[in-house]
Amino acid sequence: MLSKHCFLTAALGGIVVLGNSSLAAAQTVGPNGEAATPSSALTLTDAEVAKLKEGKYSAALVWHTSSDFISAVTAGAIDEFDRAGIKVVATTDAGFDSARQLSDVETVMAKSPSVILALPLDPIGSAKAFQAAKEKGVQLVFLSNVPAGYKQGADYGSIVSDDLFQMGKQAADALAKSLLYKGNVAWIFHDAQYYVTNQRDNAFRKTIENDYKNMSIVARQGITDPARAEDVAHALLTKNPDLDGIYVTWAEPAEGVLAALRSAGNTKVKIVTLDLSEPIALDMARGGYVTAIVADKAFELGRAMAVAAGYGLLGKKAPAFAVAPALTITRENLGEGYRESLNREPPQSVLDALQANQPPSRGGH
Amino acid sequence: MNTTPALSLRNIHKSFGGIVAVEDLSLDVRRGEIVALVGDNGAGKSTVVKIIAGMHQPSSGEIRLAGEPVHFTDASQSQAKGVQVVYQDLALAESQPVYMNLFLAREKTKGWFGKLDRAGMIAETEELMRELNVRIPSAKSTIHKLSGGQRQAVAIARATHWATNLVLMDEPTAALGVTETCKVEDIITGLKARSLAILIVSHSLDQVFRLSDHICVLRRGKQIGVRQTKQTDKNEIVSMITGLKASSR
Amino acid sequence: MSVRSTFRRIPVVGQLEPSTYVVYVGFLLIFAAFAVLLRDQGFLTVSNLLNIVQETTPVTVMAIGMVFVLSAGEIDLSIGSVVAIAALLAAVLMRAHNWTLGVAAGLGAGALVGLINGALVAYARLPSFLVTLATMGLLAGVARWMTNLQSVPVIDTTFTSLFGSGSLFGIPSLVIWTALAGSLGHYVYRETRFGARVLATGDNPHAARAAGIKVDRLRLKVLILGSTCAALAGLLYLGRIQGARYTLGETDLLTVIAAAVVGGTRLDGGTGTVLGGLIGSLLMGMLNNGLILMGLAVSEQMIVRGFIILVAIALTLREPHRAP
Numbered sequence: 001m002l003s004k005h006c007f008l009t010a011a012l013g014g015i016v017v018l019g020n021s022s023l024a025a026a027q028t029v030g031p032n033g034e035a036a037t038p039s040s041a042l043t044l045t046d047a048e049v050a051k052l053k054e055g056k057y058s059a060a061l062v063w064h065t066s067s068d069f070i071s072a073v074t075a076g077a078i079d080e081f082d083r084a085g086i087k088v089v090a091t092t093d094a095g096f097d098s099a100r101q102l103s104d105v106e107t108v109m110a111k112s113p114s115v116i117l118a119l120p121l122d123p124i125g126s127a128k129a130f131q132a133a134k135e136k137g138v139q140l141v142f143l144s145n146v147p148a149g150y151k152q153g154a155d156y157g158s159i160v161s162d163d164l165f166q167m168g169k170q171a172a173d174a175l176a177k178s179l180l181y182k183g184n185v186a187w188i189f190h191d192a193q194y195y196v197t198n199q200r201d202n203a204f205r206k207t208i209e210n211d212y213k214n215m216s217i218v219a220r221q222g223i224t225d226p227a228r229a230e231d232v233a234h235a236l237l238t239k240n241p242d243l244d245g246i247y248v249t250w251a252e253p254a255e256g257v258l259a260a261l262r263s264a265g266n267t268k269v270k271i272v273t274l275d276l277s278e279p280i281a282l283d284m285a286r287g288g289y290v291t292a293i294v295a296d297k298a299f300e301l302g303r304a305m306a307v308a309a310g311y312g313l314l315g316k317k318a319p320a321f322a323v324a325p326a327l328t329i330t331r332e333n334l335g336e337g338y339r340e341s342l343n344r345e346p347p348q349s350v351l352d353a354l355q356a357n358q359p360p361s362r363g364g365h
Numbered sequence: 366m367n368t369t370p371a372l373s374l375r376n377i378h379k380s381f382g383g384i385v386a387v388e389d390l391s392l393d394v395r396r397g398e399i400v401a402l403v404g405d406n407g408a409g410k411s412t413v414v415k416i417i418a419g420m421h422q423p424s425s426g427e428i429r430l431a432g433e434p435v436h437f438t439d440a441s442q443s444q445a446k447g448v449q450v451v452y453q454d455l456a457l458a459e460s461q462p463v464y465m466n467l468f469l470a471r472e473k474t475k476g477w478f479g480k481l482d483r484a485g486m487i488a489e490t491e492e493l494m495r496e497l498n499v500r501i502p503s504a505k506s507t508i509h510k511l512s513g514g515q516r517q518a519v520a521i522a523r524a525t526h527w528a529t530n531l532v533l534m535d536e537p538t539a540a541l542g543v544t545e546t547c548k549v550e551d552i553i554t555g556l557k558a559r560s561l562a563i564l565i566v567s568h569s570l571d572q573v574f575r576l577s578d579h580i581c582v583l584r585r586g587k588q589i590g591v592r593q594t595k596q597t598d599k600n601e602i603v604s605m606i607t608g609l610k611a612s613s614r
Numbered sequence: 615m616s617v618r619s620t621f622r623r624i625p626v627v628g629q630l631e632p633s634t635y636v637v638y639v640g641f642l643l644i645f646a647a648f649a650v651l652l653r654d655q656g657f658l659t660v661s662n663l664l665n666i667v668q669e670t671t672p673v674t675v676m677a678i679g680m681v682f683v684l685s686a687g688e689i690d691l692s693i694g695s696v697v698a699i700a701a702l703l704a705a706v707l708m709r710a711h712n713w714t715l716g717v718a719a720g721l722g723a724g725a726l727v728g729l730i731n732g733a734l735v736a737y738a739r740l741p742s743f744l745v746t747l748a749t750m751g752l753l754a755g756v757a758r759w760m761t762n763l764q765s766v767p768v769i770d771t772t773f774t775s776l777f778g779s780g781s782l783f784g785i786p787s788l789v790i791w792t793a794l795a796g797s798l799g800h801y802v803y804r805e806t807r808f809g810a811r812v813l814a815t816g817d818n819p820h821a822a823r824a825a826g827i828k829v830d831r832l833r834l835k836v837l838i839l840g841s842t843c844a845a846l847a848g849l850l851y852l853g854r855i856q857g858a859r860y861t862l863g864e865t866d867l868l869t870v871i872a873a874a875v876v877g878g879t880r881l882d883g884g885t886g887t888v889l890g891g892l893i894g895s896l897l898m899g900m901l902n903n904g905l906i907l908m909g910l911a912v913s914e915q916m917i918v919r920g921f922i923i924l925v926a927i928a929l930t931l932r933e934p935h936r937a938p
Contacts, residue, residue: 066912093912097865099851103669103899107906110656110665124765124857128779148767192763224763441826456821458814460884469814470825472807480805 027165027203030321031123031146031195037319039160039304042311044084052310053085059309060090060108062101062118069275069298070119072342073143076302077117084310089113098125105129115139115309117302123148139312141305144196158308158318162296164196166326167274168203172211174292174328175245175272182214183244186236188229188257190249191222197249200274204247219243229256237264245270251277251293261289276329276338278347284331285346285353293329299343300324369432370395371530371562372417372448377426379412386412388586390426394531394562399553401573401594402566404583405606410566413583414533417564418450419443430530447529453536455520459509463501464490466508467523497522497552514545518552531562538572550576570599584608633878636929637890640876641897644922648904655907662903668778668788668854670899672697672847673866675791677873677891678799679843684874685803686836687816687883688735688742693844693870695753696724697863700848702757705766705858713773717849724845727753728838735837736830742837750867757860765859768852777853791850792892795843799888812836816883873898876926898923 028036044052059081063070078088089111092104098121108116109132116138120126126147133140140156150156175185187205190197208215219240223232229248233256237243246269248254254273258280261269270291273280284290301324308318329337334354338346345351370393379387387409394400402410415421417428419437428435430446437443440450457466464486465472473482473489490504499518501511508516517537524532537553538546553576556563567573573580574594582589582605589605648657656662676693683690703723704716731749735742768774780787803809814822815832823829844863851862875881876897877890901922905915 063912089909090906091909091912092906093915095865096861098855098857098859099672099862100865102855103665103902104906106665106669107662107903110659110662110903110907112656122765122857122859122861124767125855125859127767128854128856224758440824444826450824452824454820456818456824458817458821458884460817461814465810465814469821470811470827472810474807479807481807481810 028161028163028199028323030159030161034152034159034321036163036321036323039300039322039324041319042304042307042322044080044307044310048310048314048316049084052313055085055114055313057084057086057114057313058089058111059086059115059117059306060092060111060113061088062092062094062104062108062116064094064101064119064121065096066093068277068342068344069296072298072344073302073305075343076299076304077306078302079299080303080306080310084306086115086306086310094121096121098122098129101126102129105133109133109136109138112136113138114313115141117141117143117305117309119143120145120147139309141308141312141318143301143305152320153317157312158305158320158322160301160304160308160322160324161196162301163323163326164199165203167294167296168200168205169207170326170328171200171247171272171274171292171294172204172207174294174330175247175270176208176212176215178270178272178291179215179245181212184218184240184242185215186219186221186240186243186246187217188221188223188232188236188246188248188253191224201247201249223249223253226250226252226256229253230259231256233257233260234264237261237266237269243269245272245291247271248273251275251280254290255279258283258289276341278350281334281338281346281350282353284329285334285350286357287331291330293337295327295329295337295341297324297327297341299341368395370429371431372564373427373429373432374413374417375427375429377413377416377423377428379409379416379421379424385586387416387423387583388588390583390588392581392588392591394564396560396562397557398578399557399563399565399576400579400581401577402564402581402583403568403570403573403602403606407585408583408606409586410583411535414450414535414564414566417443417531417533418448444527448531448533449524449528450533451517451520451524451535451537453539455516457508457516457520460507462505462507463494463511463519464504466519467493467526469523471527493522493526497525497555499552500548512545514541514548517541517545517549521549521552521556525556525559525561528561531564532556534563534565536566536568538567538569546572570602573602574599582606633880633885633930634887634890636926637877637893637897640922640926640929641893641900644897644900644904648900648907652904652907657904657907662907664786664789666896666899666903667792668786669903670895671778671788671792671795672850672854672863673869673873673898674892674895675795675843675847675850676840676866676870677877677895678795678888679840680870680874681799681877681879681886681888681891682803682809682812682836683742683840684871684879684881685816685883685886686812686833687819688833688836689746689871689881690728690731690742690837690840690844691746691867692727692731692750692753693840693847694863694865694867695750695757696727696841696844697848697851697866698757698858698860699727699753699760700724700845701852701858701862702760702766702860704849704852705768706761708768708770708773709766713770716770716773717777720849720852721842721845724842724848725838727845728841729834731841732834732837736833742833754860754864761858761860763860765857767857769856774853774856778850779853779856788850788854795846796889796892799892803886803888808832808835813884813886818884869895869898872923872927876923876930878930880931897926 090108094101094104101121116133127149130147134155142159144161146159189201219236221232221236248257251273271289272292274294276295280290304322311318327341335346372394374392377390404410416423419440419442467490468486473485475482487504499522501515538549577594580594581591700720700723704720707719708716731746734740734745811827815829819829852858873894874891877894879886901919
């Protein structure tokens with residue numbers, strides 16, 4: 001009796017322990033509830049690379065926009081494709097237009113690519129967009145989004161994304177640390193149905209609520225248009241003069257929030273946001289409002305997508321939902337952050353600001 | 366020839382608020398005749414033209430067209446009664462060909478679907494140009510390629526073609542050089558043969574004496590007098606216009 | 615002896631206005647260039663060429679409407695928002711009703727927007743640029759509000775095959791739509807009184823009014839026409855991607871205007887060509903297609919495309935409009 005009891009308890013305990021350690025990745029779920037697999041699990045052996053080289057495959061990149069992030073993803077993908085002898089024959093940018101994305105897919109299909117890497121703009125519109133490619137048996141690997149009704153294996157190889165829960169959680173951790181674990185925080189979230197931003201934003205909120213009892217979210221504001229962020233932030237600051245910190249859902253609206261803080265002459269508030277952008281990084285380098293940036297490893301995302309495509313070409317099953325780790329970037333590791341996330345050096349302006357604003361050295365005054 | 370005047374104005378009075386623009390004007394214009402309306406700036410000439418064209422209503426007085434009393438509330442009504450005006454700015458569509466301008470708002474169509482009868486319009490235009498002796502490269506020429514005089518000729522031809530009673534012309538050669546003025550005046554004279562009544566506003570007394578049969582002088586809204594052109598001379602008209610050496614009716 | 619006067623001596627061709635044929639020459643040159651550069655890259659295949667026509671059909675339909683609007687001396691900046699609203703309205707109605715109701719409602723919504731724009735322009739005498747700029751923003755908000763940013767799928771196969779995804783005797787339905795829109799638009803523009811009066815109104819509204827054309831009524835009609843074309847474009851997008859989203863048509867305004875202008879229609883009204891607008895739209899689509907197939911990076915595509923359009927516009931608009 002006792003031994004069975006002990007055994008069960010031990011087993012339960014073991015499950016809890018095991019559960020906790022992979023809790024991080026497990027808490028991020030894919031668009032259709034898929035469990036997350038770390039992107040590091042996606043690799044090609046030398047033998048597999050050799051086999052791919054023989055196939056002389058080609059790839060097309062069908063993106064939704066152009067940005068530093070996409071450039072880094074592309075770089076990561078091309079790096080891996082080069083290894084496997086897969087040639088990128090076309091790149092497109094749909095400018096956030098679903099109809100354009102459909103045209104882009106049709107156009108690149110004229111070059112008969114073996115692989116398409118894409119970020120589908122919207123589950124409903126993109127179902128038709130990628131149909132032609134799906135029907136021709138092109139290996140599809142999707143970034144963050146998946147067309148409605150598509151089945152893994154039959155229709156696409158894998159969905160790759162950043163570790164959404166970690167992104168939000170690490171943002172909360174970083175802000176808490178800089179506020180010395182107490183204070184009032186505003187939560188500016190993305191007011192739209194998009195599982196990527198929704199999971200990140202909610203992860204931040206939950207972490208603050210559950211892990212940091214001396215901090216509270218005193219204001220919540222949703223935005224959809226980054227261009228309105230400055231106005232939204234003004235209103236927020238006026239209504240909540242005692243804010244210690246602000247979370248902003250991603251870098252572009254964060255730039256607007258920065259502008260609002262500067263024009264309000266507020267010097268106290270600390271900002272945490274997601275994704276690297278030059279104005280945000282510059283502010284952090286100068287020791288301004290931004291205390292931390294949590295970025296995804298865009299280069300790694302591209303690499304993982306390319307490998308998943310390779311798996312498809314080899315007839316090997318890829319994980320349904322692969323996530324790349326999140327990276328907390330503070331002033332101290334800004335350079336490294338740029339290199340790891342975007343696969344580039346920080347912009348010159350940021351480097352200059354880092355030089356000019358060296359913190360006072362320790363040991364002395 | 367019908368002796369009822371194509372246009373008859375009786376005691377026309379027009380004031381805008383407290384300002385009297387036209388005071389007691391009476392005038393007849395007969396078919397086959399050219400009457401010139403002259404006067405200094407502010408004499409009321411344009412107001413008279415607009416009243417006849419239907420853009421203004423007289424405060425009092427009577428207008429008769431071919432003997433019939435008329436009340437126009439807008440410009441399209443006067444057109445319906447056979448009055449055509451050639452404005453100073455000609456009212457031509459610059460990028461359109463001559464024939465489309467001629468048939469502006471009166472396009473010819475053929476067939477069930479209301480398809481434009483371009484061939485018909487072109488033919489009719491060419492015939493009209495021939496009759497009026499208007500020299501243009503082609504009925505298909507675009508207006509902005511024509512000279513000032515040619516444009517004036519086209520505008521006059523248009524008015525002539527559609528008028529059944531009266532053609533009003535406001536400063537027809539004001540912007541033209543000597544040669545072109547000559548050509549246009551020939552066309553105007555040629556209109557008399559079409560038994561239309563013609564009223565011209567002009568500030569060129571030479572032109573008035575060349576073209577008109579009667580001259581009506583206005584000064585500051587008052588009708589100073591009507592003279593038969595053959596029986597008067599420039600001096601008299603000038604003094605009527607300026608008011609020096611006033612003369613009685 | 616200038617180049618232009620020498621050119622004028624060439625029989626027939628020399629008498630043409632450059633603005634009327636720049637777009638055709640440009641189209642042929644670009645086509646030839648891609649045919650040579652991409653000869654084994656899939657450009658000249660029937661399926662690729664058909665793709666180009668299908669991709670551009672909604673823009674073509676809008677460009678034809680815009681040719682009328684511009685020719686009358688007006689402009690309609692709200693067409694992008696109308697596309698989204700028509701598509702969303704039709705998609706929502708088709709969930710529970712027959713597709714014909716959806717189509718009627720979508721087109722009706724477009725006509726209604728045109729009526730509102732037109733009434734403000736014609737009777738309140740407000741400039742169409744400002745009115746449609748305001749309605750563009752207003753309607754963009756309406757589009758977002760309609761389904762709270764949600765996309766709406768369409769599964770009615772009759773609708774989708776008629777309006778974008780099907781074919782008749784092997785010819786894709788969108789190709790048929792382009793042909794229909796082009797021929798109907800051209801006929802109305804060139805062979806009817808309405809078309810003639812649109813041009814006269816844009817050329818010289820005072821002259822048109824003096825001649826007896828009801829200029830206000832015409833402006834109203836032309837704006838209704840433009841908006842209804844945009845609604846039709848929305849339905850074509852809906853049939854093609856089988857789903858409606860509030861972003862549909864958002865980026866099309868400038869392409870539509872560029873197609874009309876490159877095709878030979880002036881922004882200040884009075885001259886234009888429906889067929890030129892159609893070819894202008896195809897030219898844009900062909901450019902996009904060819905530049906992607908050439909494997910250029912996105913930034914390179916944008917630069918080359920912008921440059922070619924700049925050249926086309928410079929050539930088209932060099933002719934003086936009014937006499938010096």
